[in-house]
Amino acid sequence: MENTREKVAAVTAALRRSGVVCDLFGGWAEEVLGLRKPSTHSDIDMVYRSETFRELDSKLRDIPEFEEVPLKRFRHKRAFRFYGTLCEITLVQGGEGPVTLFWGDAPFLWDTPLLHGALVEVEKEPISVVSASNLKRYRDLHRDRQPHRWREPQALEAYE
Secondary structure (H helix, E strand, O other): OOOOHHHHHHHHHHHHHOOOOEEEEHHHHHHHOOOOOOOOOOEEEEEEEOOOOHHHHHHHHOOOOEEEOHHHOEOOEEEEEEOOEEEEEEEEEOOOOOEEEEOOOEEEEOOOOOEOOOOEEEOOEEEOEEOHHHHHHHHHOHHHHOHHHHHOHHHEOOOO
8 A cells, every 4th residue: 555545544543543643744634724735755754642651652563553663753753654554643731822842952842733723534534734924934944843853863762
């Protein structure tokens, strides 16, 4: 199965069945909200609203369709392959407002509300999607997230 709308629906449904709720983000979110024309996608981006990845890590280990990508295991991100497609999940914590702590020390403050107002149907699967304003804000402030740090070995988070 290629990285298609069907794959987006399948991965979000599989996560939901396992008790994990993630919200669609990135290029696929832009496409399903009509902010960009349909195109090919290299991955499926999502956000996970929680204070830690502890529950997500625990649940994903028990699902054979999800194969973790250890080199993308950071304090703010997890990644796995779902039937060959790379899926990346960014942690969004609550606190005073939605925030992602890139590398544990570089805050990115999300606009509120974080999500688009209504669920969006993708191949008959209801999916929550990050709001258009947050998609634009994230894209506009991309450089502020210190992308050079992706290559630092000390940035990798150990398995618990």
